[in-house]
Amino acid sequence: MVSNLAKKIISPELHKHVWYNLQRAMPYCINAICYALLPPDRQGCFLHTTNTAIRAFQMKTSYPSLDGLRGIAALFVCVLHVSVWGSGPQWDIHIGRSVLAVDLFFAMSGFVIASSYEHRLADGSMSTKGFVLTRMARLYPLYALSLTLALFVHQDAVLEQVAVDRLLIVVASFMCFPWKLGDSTLFFPFNIACWSLFFELLVNFLYVVGRKWLTDRVLLAMVGFFAVLLAVLVHFHGMDMGPYWSATGLLGGLVRALFGTALGVWLFRSKGRIPKWTTGGGGYWLPLVVVSLVFAVPPIAHMENRLMLGAVLFVLPWCLLYAVRGETPSGRMKVVFAFLGSISYPIYLLHLPLWLLVSHFFSMEIRALGPFLGLVVFLSAMIALATFVERHVERPIRRWLANRLVGPSAMPAT
Numbered sequence: 001m002v003s004n005l006a007k008k009i010i011s012p013e014l015h016k017h018v019w020y021n022l023q024r025a026m027p028y029c030i031n032a033i034c035y036a037l038l039p040p041d042r043q044g045c046f047l048h049t050t051n052t053a054i055r056a057f058q059m060k061t062s063y064p065s066l067d068g069l070r071g072i073a074a075l076f077v078c079v080l081h082v083s084v085w086g087s088g089p090q091w092d093i094h095i096g097r098s099v100l101a102v103d104l105f106f107a108m109s110g111f112v113i114a115s116s117y118e119h120r121l122a123d124g125s126m127s128t129k130g131f132v133l134t135r136m137a138r139l140y141p142l143y144a145l146s147l148t149l150a151l152f153v154h155q156d157a158v159l160e161q162v163a164v165d166r167l168l169i170v171v172a173s174f175m176c177f178p179w180k181l182g183d184s185t186l187f188f189p190f191n192i193a194c195w196s197l198f199f200e201l202l203v204n205f206l207y208v209v210g211r212k213w214l215t216d217r218v219l220l221a222m223v224g225f226f227a228v229l230l231a232v233l234v235h236f237h238g239m240d241m242g243p244y245w246s247a248t249g250l251l252g253g254l255v256r257a258l259f260g261t262a263l264g265v266w267l268f269r270s271k272g273r274i275p276k277w278t279t280g281g282g283g284y285w286l287p288l289v290v291v292s293l294v295f296a297v298p299p300i301a302h303m304e305n306r307l308m309l310g311a312v313l314f315v316l317p318w319c320l321l322y323a324v325r326g327e328t329p330s331g332r333m334k335v336v337f338a339f340l341g342s343i344s345y346p347i348y349l350l351h352l353p354l355w356l357l358v359s360h361f362f363s364m365e366i367r368a369l370g371p372f373l374g375l376v377v378f379l380s381a382m383i384a385l386a387t388f389v390e391r392h393v394e395r396p397i398r399r400w401l402a403n404r405l406v407g408p409s410a411m412p413a414t
């Protein structure tokens with residue numbers, strides 16, 4: 001018995017466990033000692049400064065591999081929409097599974113929210129109002145820019161409406177609220193990509209309101225419940241739910257957002273408890289390859305719904321977990337991945353209005369280029385525009401809004 005106890009005491013696993021907890025406790029110990037030694041008139045300022053430092057020490061909010069995944073997924077969505085929308089050539093490139101990028105975005109959103117804000121909400125350094133304003137400062141500026149461009153593209157359809165309807169459509173759109181336009185079946189007729197943003201904001205609000213009840217067990221039960229509900233909906237209605245006006249579209253979009261966000265939050269909380277063998281054995285490029293294959297492999301008609309559901313329930317969550325736990329890119333590849341992450345949101349929201357504009361005025365030129373060269377030209381232009389918008393438009397406006405609405409400590413997550 002004594003020998004077994006000695007083995008446990010000197011075991012490397014126990015040492016790692018003790019060292020890990022010492023690392024977590026050390027900032028608090030130093031904080032308490034320094035606080036006790038300071039005079040009372042300087043203790044308040046000291047607490048504000050050191051608490052901010054401790055939060056930064058504890059929480060890792062930068063995941064380069066996750067940035068790469070986000071950028072690749074946004075490019076696949078861009079290619080999908082470009083191939084089937086517009087008044088110009090419709091190339092019909094068979095990457096229909098790229099609609100699953102939205103499910104990946106929902107899961108990433110849940111993970112990033114938990115990583116960036118959950119500890120601040122728990123210790124009281126961020127209020128519910130501060131969380132909502134921070135998320136709006138992160139997401140709204142680019143949405144407003146994309147909507148302005150989309151309204152210019154669709155101005156004829158807007159002008160056909162009577163004056164009251166025209167005003168309601170514009171106001172509702174800028175409030176990120178779905179509104180029916182004529183015979184259109186889309187939740188957001190000016191830019192179909194905005195439907196996922198609507199559900200993301202809605203679920204973000206539900207998360208912060210109900211956060212104190214979201215224990216690990218409750219989260220896991222939610223993930224299981226919404227997975228079953230999603231499976232039933234996909235069986236009867238297919239996977240492309242959310243963008244369209246119907247009860248099924250509304251319910252399906254909400255379930256996709258709830259499942260993805262709950263899964264992302266649960267993965268963040270549980271990433272240290274999930275066995276490492278589940279995400280070992282490959283480089284940082286592996287989840288990008290797997291996601292690209294999921295999106296790019298041509299559909300199989302008689303079993304496509306089951307394949308897409310399997311990807312959402314198992315493959316994409318594994319890719320997300322691998323991206324945050326596996327090998328981290330370094331050097332130039334880290335810069336490339338960070339770049340992909342920074343342009344993903346501008347690409348996602350701006351590509352369709354820009355493509356409709358380009359295909360309307362340059363239809364013949366695009367058709368002459370052919371599908372692949374045309375895609376290369378448009379994607380190159382889209383990446384250049386997204387880079388400019390992110391650096392010189394979105395980022396300054398986002399920082400200004402965050403400082404004005406929440407304060408200098410607000411750093412919106414991606």
